[in-house]
Amino acid sequence: MSEKKLEKFQILGRKLEHRGRILDFYTYDMLVPNGNRTRWDVLEHKGAAAVIPVDEDGRIILVRQYRGAIDDLLLEIPAGGRNSWEEDFALCAARELEEEIGYRTDKLVHLVDYHSAAAYTSEKIAIYYAEDLIPSRQHLDENEFVQIERYTLPELVDMIAGGEITDGKTIAGIMSYKVLRDRIK
Numbered sequence: 643m644s645e646k647k648l649e650k651f652q653i654l655g656r657k658l659e660h661r662g663r664i665l666d667f668y669t670y671d672m673l674v675p676n677g678n679r680t681r682w683d684v685l686e687h688k689g690a691a692a693v694i695p696v697d698e699d700g701r702i703i704l705v706r707q708y709r710g711a712i713d714d715l716l717l718e719i720p721a722g723g724r725n726s727w728e729e730d731f732a733l734c735a736a737r738e739l740e741e742e743i744g745y746r747t748d749k750l751v752h753l754v755d756y757h758s759a760a761a762y763t764s765e766k767i768a769i770y771y772a773e774d775l776i777p778s779r780q781h782l783d784e785n786e787f788v789q790i791e792r793y794t795l796p797e798l799v800d801m802i803a804g805g806e807i808t809d810g811k812t813i814a815g816i817m818s819y820k821v822l823r824d825r826i827k
Contacts, residue, residue, distance in 0.1 A: 649675035687765035691735035692721030694771035731768035744780030
């Protein structure tokens with residue numbers, strides 16, 4: 643059986659519909675492989691970074707925080723958006739580690755890149771892990787409120803399997819970290 647190569651999609655134009663604080667909403671004018679023109683809604687995002695912080699006891703530090711889009715609290719790995727399109731993902735991860743949980747590190751190790759919802763947003767989250775954490779000072783944004791929680795890796799895997807953790811970047815990060823740990827054993 644011969645596989646047909648997918649022909650190229652072409653962006654003919656982009657129209658900014660709304661510039662937001664975190665996201666910009668565009669309408670893309672697209673030419674699709676069959677020759678039709680269509681419009682796609684796209685949220686452009688500068689990208690983000692996230693960290694699996696592992697404490698001296700091997701527990702992973704997470705934050706529980708309110709997420710307005712779902713009107714609920716989520717348990718997540720520390721993460722945040724880049725300050726600019728040019729900001730290095732590792733610098734962003736280091737900043738968020740300190741801001742959200744009050745630790746810093748001299749060594750971030752890249753685990754995986756995660757596209758949060760590629761059907762409608764350009765957001766890419768670079769996920770790292772950090773061990774040998776150095777106590778520092780938490781500096782949350784003025785309207786940011788988090789509860790810090792610590793779990794073992796097996797507890798987190800069970801929480802993912804049981805539907806207690808539903809945040810995509812957290813699932814991707816924890817499972818990637820688990821694969822790494824399993825390979826080292």
